[in-house]
Amino acid sequence: AATLDELARRHGRYFGSAVDNPELTDAAYAELLGREFGTTTPGNGMKWYATEPRRGVFDFTAGDEIVSYARAHHLKVRGHTLLWHSQLPGWLTSGTWTADELRAILKNHITQVVKHYRGKVFAWDVANEIMSEDGTYRENLFYRTLGPGYIADALRWARAADPKAKLYLNDYNVEDIGAKSDAYYTLIKRLKADGVPVDGFGMQAHLALQYGFPGRLPQNVQRFADLGVDVALTELDIRMALPADTAKLAQQADWYGRVTGACLAVKRCVGITVWGYSDRHSWIPSTFPGEGAALPWDENLRHKPAYDAIRQALTAA
Ligand code: G3I
Numbered sequence: 001a002a003t004l005d006e007l008a009r010r011h012g013r014y015f016g017s018a019v020d021n022p023e024l025t026d027a028a029y030a031e032l033l034g035r036e037f038g039t040t041t042p043g044n045g046m047k048w049y050a051t052e053p054r055r056g057v058f059d060f061t062a063g064d065e066i067v068s069y070a071r072a073h074h075l076k077v078r079g080h081t082l083l084w085h086s087q088l089p090g091w092l093t094s095g096t097w098t099a100d101e102l103r104a105i106l107k108n109h110i111t112q113v114v115k116h117y118r119g120k121v122f123a124w125d126v127a128n129e130i131m132s133e134d135g136t137y138r139e140n141l142f143y144r145t146l147g148p149g150y151i152a153d154a155l156r157w158a159r160a161a162d163p164k165a166k167l168y169l170n171d172y173n174v175e176d177i178g179a180k181s182d183a184y185y186t187l188i189k190r191l192k193a194d195g196v197p198v199d200g201f202g203m204q205a206h207l208a209l210q211y212g213f214p215g216r217l218p219q220n221v222q223r224f225a226d227l228g229v230d231v232a233l234t235e236l237d238i239r240m241a242l243p244a245d246t247a248k249l250a251q252q253a254d255w256y257g258r259v260t261g262a263c264l265a266v267k268r269c270v271g272i273t274v275w276g277y278s279d280r281h282s283w284i285p286s287t288f289p290g291e292g293a294a295l296p297w298d299e300n301l302r303h304k305p306a307y308d309a310i311r312q313a314l315t316a317a
């Protein structure tokens with residue numbers, strides 16, 4: 001049978017999964033990842049704490065491991081992420097920096113990392129989670145020190161370091177139309193008008209059954225496409241209160257199918273990445289105690305109803 005990525009490719013899309021470095025030693029898991037998916041995203045391996053653990057000293061071990069795994073299995077790699085408020089190295093968060101110092105640090109980080117992965121990473125989450133829920137800029141280290149212009153600077157530095165990589169802004173809770181996605185809509189519109197290189201908007205899509213389906217996802221994807229950027233669903237998972245039961249798994253399957261269909265309905269929605277593909281390895285149980293079962297494969301790497309629903313959406317459209 002065709003893989004999810006093969007089915008997605010019939011529509012000109014990709015289907016990918018994140019992977020964290022330690023998971024590559026799980027042979028059965030790594031084998032299925034390499035067979036079923038067309039792209040992968042390092043769950044942690046390219047983050048700032050991993051790539052620049054000391055100021056000006058770069059360590060590409062973790063990211064390189066994923067790139068070489070991906071190459072061996074013919075997967076493309078989404079880079080994640082150049083700039084985020086979380087998982088920054090201690091030297092950066094504990095320092096006090098003038099604007100000039102921090103600007104130079106950020107420019108060097110982006111330049112070195114993007115250059116290292118030039119030709120190996122097809123898209124970068126340049127800036128991750130830079131907006132608050134109310135649609136104001138998140139008060140992260142960069143905003144506090146540099147003001148909002150750091151976002152355009154980051155995009156320009158990334159473009160200069162790899163003119164071919166697609167450059168994304170990426171966030172969660174932006175799947176529906178609302179204050180936070182409106183803020184990205186306004187920002188991307190202005191960046192485009194100013195000639196700043198931005199190619200895509202990443203909707204993480206960490207969904208949860210108890211919060212309801214983002215009902216205007218299709219219209220939201222469409223409005224970003226209409227701005228002239230690609231859209232990608234970058235970190236899809238759909239969690240539930242444990243224990244899972246038949247009804248919850250059926251609802252989850254329905255949601256996976258609807259998300260897949262929403263992407264297929266808009267030409268500029270270029271692909272879907274699940275944040276890990278199986279309940280065996282997932283960030284959710286440790287972050288949201290009592291929740292989980294969020295992925296289309298179960299802990300034994302067997303298909304769940306969600307897998308069948310994705311497949312059906314990819315073959316029906
Ligand atoms: O590296 C240390 C290790 O030395 C230590 O022994 C161990 C003990 O807890 O922790 C390890 O660090 C963990 C790290 O992943 C690497 O495994 C952190 O505790 C853990 O919090 C961290 O979680 C990651 C999380 O980002 C951090 O916010 C998840 O694996 C990763 O999947 C998750 O990914 C994020 C995206 O980047 C952005 N969007 C949301 C998404 C889910 O939170």
